[in-house]
Structures are given as structure tokens and as C-alpha cells.
Amino acid sequence: MSRAAAFLRKSQGSDDDVSLELQRDRVPALAEQLADEVDVIDLGVHTGFSVHMKTANEKRIDANPEVKALLEALRDGEYDYLVAWDDTRLARDQFYWELKRAAVLGDCLFEFVEDPPQDELTFRVQRAVESDVKRREIEKSQAAMDAREQRGDDHGRPPFGLCYDENGRQWVPDRESGEFAIALEVIRLREAGRSWRDIADETGVNRSTARGIYDRRDRYLEEAESGVVA
Structure with missing residues (x-):
């Protein structure tokens, strides 16, 4: 068979x-x-x-x-x-x-x-061309990332409650969605001793994301204290 x-x-x-x-x-x-x-x-x-x-x-x-x-x-x-x-x-x-x-x-x-x-x-040439195109894409992406790091820019997907500024260089509070305020609430609740389960129930933020917010609490609190968000 x-x-x-x-x-x-x-x-x-x-x-x-x-x-x-x-x-x-x-x-x-x-x-x-x-x-x-x-x-x-x-x-x-x-x-x-x-x-x-x-x-x-x-x-x-x-x-x-x-x-x-x-x-x-x-x-x-x-x-x-x-x-x-x-x-x-x-x-x-x-x-x-x-x-x-x-x-x-x-x-x-x-x-x-x-x-x-x-x-x-012809088959082998096509395969080689596709690999070369991908290699060039990787090199360009790495070069762009290196340049951002040298300038001190943020890179990658912004964490919950943050977004890129108008220049696409730095993470800033996401005011329109209201997520930044929620992130601050996650930090407040955790520092008050609340469990991850309680935090998820009260804020609607899943536990994994909440932990990520708390791990970056210094960045969130710095943004809050800067006066960017009222």
C-alpha cells in the first residue's frame, strides 16, 4: 500500500x-x-x-x-x-x-x-538567489538595529501601554488607548501585594503581560514622573 x-x-x-x-x-x-x-x-x-x-x-x-x-x-x-x-x-x-x-x-x-x-x-540558481535575497534582508535589518542602538533608540515591538514617538525612535506612553494608565495600575496593585490572578481580574491584563509590565516598572514610572502624561 x-x-x-x-x-x-x-x-x-x-x-x-x-x-x-x-x-x-x-x-x-x-x-x-x-x-x-x-x-x-x-x-x-x-x-x-x-x-x-x-x-x-x-x-x-x-x-x-x-x-x-x-x-x-x-x-x-x-x-x-x-x-x-x-x-x-x-x-x-x-x-x-x-x-x-x-x-x-x-x-x-x-x-x-x-x-x-x-x-x-536553473533550479539551483533560483535557490541561490532566494537565499541571497534573504541574507541581504538579514544584513539590512541588523544594520538598522545596530544604528538604532548606537543612537540610543528603542527597538522592537513596544511593551503594553507604550508606543513609538512621532519620530519612530523612542517608546512613549500610549495616551490614546488608555493602556499606559492600566500599566501603572498593574504596578500599583503588585506593589500593594496583590496576586497576579487578582491583578488580571481587576485590570483585564493577562498574567504574563502583567509580569512584563512589572519587570519594566522603572521605565513606566520614569515616563509617568516626566509629566508626559497628565
Whole structure:
């Protein structure tokens, strides 16, 4: 009895995008034409880059438990076919070749709804170009972060109750949403000895976020004392 894995993934957008819905329709359908049994591996919106292009602590396709299990299953010869929309759905960098090697060892064939270039040189060039583009994006992002740090700017997503100023450089109290006042209330309640559960019940802020606010209490209190917020 033959067996296939139908692999679904897209890099950006939302889980209900038309392109992902099209994958969910066409990829399993092709797998069912090829094999008697089909396992669907649906990553939804998920990066296609691996440790080849990302740091060890970033979200990576090779760190996904379902992908690691797939890699092992391919090596063990559990699948006759691995089916995807195209080769880039499997991976967008050199991790593709790790999947390919595992498939060769397990005598598994790759099948795609949209076939990749038949010319191997063209295929390899496209893979190299995608990796190079990602590398350049990482370098630009790191350079921008380094520049912000040298200027003493804040970076990253602002914590609860804070937002970027008009210049996009510093975190300042978010006055319009009222969240800054809530953050101050979280700090007051905690310093009064209230439990995280009580704080969550009274402020509507979940316990994890409340702890993060309290860990940054010096920053919140400094902003409050600066007179920026009345």
C-alpha cells in the first residue's frame, strides 16, 4: 500500500488566504491520485527558511516539530511521495536539499502541483538567489538595529501601554488607548501585594503581560514622573 505526505505552507499573510486555501484543495488531491494513504502536514503561515539563513533562536522551518518528524519519516522510507504546491513550499533555502537527501535515502519521490524548472542549473540558481535575497534582508535589518542602538533608540515591538514617538525612535506612553494608565495600575496593585490572578481580574491584563509590565516598572514610572502624561 502506497503512502504520501501532502505538505502545505506559505510564508506570509493570514491562515485563510486564498493561496493557502488553494494549496489545501489541490495538494492533497494530487497526493490522493498518487497514493492509497495520505497524511496532511499543514504548517499554515510559516517561514520557509532554516538555520542556514536564520539564527538558532529564530522561528525556523527545520525547528518545526512536524518538519523534523517528516524528515525522519522520509529517511525511514515511510512515504512513497512527498507532495507540495512547488519546491519553495518545502523550503526556501538549502534545507530543501536536506529534505531531498532524506527522500532519496527513503526512496521517496517529490511531486509538485507546479513543477520546478526541469533544468537543474536553473533550479539551483533560483535557490541561490532566494537565499541571497534573504541574507541581504538579514544584513539590512541588523544594520538598522545596530544604528538604532548606537543612537540610543528603542527597538522592537513596544511593551503594553507604550508606543513609538512621532519620530519612530523612542517608546512613549500610549495616551490614546488608555493602556499606559492600566500599566501603572498593574504596578500599583503588585506593589500593594496583590496576586497576579487578582491583578488580571481587576485590570483585564493577562498574567504574563502583567509580569512584563512589572519587570519594566522603572521605565513606566520614569515616563509617568516626566509629566508626559497628565
